[in-house]
Amino acid sequence: MKELWDIKIIREILERHRFNFSKSLGQNFLVNRNICPAMAQEAVENGEVSAIEIGPGIGILTQELALRAKKVLAVEIDTRLLPVLDETLAQFDNVEILNADILKLDIPSLIEEKFSGEDVVVCANLPYYITSPVIMHFLESKSRIKSLTVMVQKEAADRLCAEVGSREAGAVSVAVNYYAEAQKLFNVSKGSFYPQPKVDSAVIKLTMRREPPVEIKDEKLFFRVVKAAFSQRRKTAANGISSGLGADKSEVVAAIEESGLDPNVRAEKLTMEQLARLTDCIKDRI
Numbered sequence: 001m002k003e004l005w006d007i008k009i010i011r012e013i014l015e016r017h018r019f020n021f022s023k024s025l026g027q028n029f030l031v032n033r034n035i036c037p038a039m040a041q042e043a044v045e046n047g048e049v050s051a052i053e054i055g056p057g058i059g060i061l062t063q064e065l066a067l068r069a070k071k072v073l074a075v076e077i078d079t080r081l082l083p084v085l086d087e088t089l090a091q092f093d094n095v096e097i098l099n100a101d102i103l104k105l106d107i108p109s110l111i112e113e114k115f116s117g118e119d120v121v122v123c124a125n126l127p128y129y130i131t132s133p134v135i136m137h138f139l140e141s142k143s144r145i146k147s148l149t150v151m152v153q154k155e156a157a158d159r160l161c162a163e164v165g166s167r168e169a170g171a172v173s174v175a176v177n178y179y180a181e182a183q184k185l186f187n188v189s190k191g192s193f194y195p196q197p198k199v200d201s202a203v204i205k206l207t208m209r210r211e212p213p214v215e216i217k218d219e220k221l222f223f224r225v226v227k228a229a230f231s232q233r234r235k236t237a238a239n240g241i242s243s244g245l246g247a248d249k250s251e252v253v254a255a256i257e258e259s260g261l262d263p264n265v266r267a268e269k270l271t272m273e274q275l276a277r278l279t280d281c282i283k284d285r286i
């Protein structure tokens with residue numbers, strides 16, 4: 001197995017393939033030998049699953065997933081990396097590379113086609129320019145995904161894993177919490193990447209829930225309310241919701257009071273249960 005964490009080996013492979021890093025595709029490759037085995041182990045656990053990887057790069061994490069999972073489907077957007085991956089993953093017969101933009105793939109159909117009926121986990125060192133869209137793409141897909149073990153920028157990790165009802169929480173923390181249980185696993189310093197990015201990273205694990213933690217009459221409205229409530233962080237939830245939903249502020253305040261809350265409450269103070277109750281009251285009134 002090629003030692004793909006060794007910067008000399010990476011340079012030799014990339015020079016031979018005349019590859020230049022693309023900043024716009026978030027190409028910062030891992031050069032720390034300890035990270036990928038730990039991520040793959042967390043993702044695959046007892047090995048009874050297959051894995052989807054987003055953005056294999058030159059295959060450093062793909063190798064570790066291939067050693068542990070039944071099958072690995074690695075989705076890479078950059079065509080220039082395909083011959084590199086053919087070379088670095090040649091010894092594995094349980095890896096398939098798909099040249100595609102992950103955000104353009106329909107996840108349930110992909111899982112049906114590639115893994116008919118098997119449990120699937122997601123594991124990736126995510127391209128940072130699309131961290132939240134990729135995570136939401138999987139969370140909302142209502143597919144057979146068991147968990148997502150992903151590396152993201154440290155600040156994004158804090159936001160994604162923030163407890164709903166705490167100062168750090170945002171609309172994305174509520175969305176993550178609705179679909180999954182979030183856990184921050186470990187930090188990764190910026191020196192672990194080549195080229196080196198400006199900020200540190202962290203690995204998080206989102207374990208999908210079987211049922212949402214709260215019951216809501218209208219799921220779509222819930223996410224509209226949450227987005228609106230958190231859109232103006234310095235203002236009250238009432239202001240954010242009335243402008244976000246284009247609703248009369250007095251009606252929004254009445255719904256907030258009806259759900260037993262202070263009309264001046266800010267979104268980051270609200271728990272999942274309170275947001276759910278508020279959405280139900282808004283649905284009945286507006």
Ligand code: SAM
Nearest residue numbers: 028029030055056057076077078101102125127
């Ligand atoms: N897994 C490698 C590692 O850990 O060294 C590379 C990770 S690098 C941060 C992100 C990878 O995602 C790059 O290989 C990049 O080309 C790929 N990528 C960027 N946007 C993508 C997209 N929309 N769909 C699939 N892959 C993408």
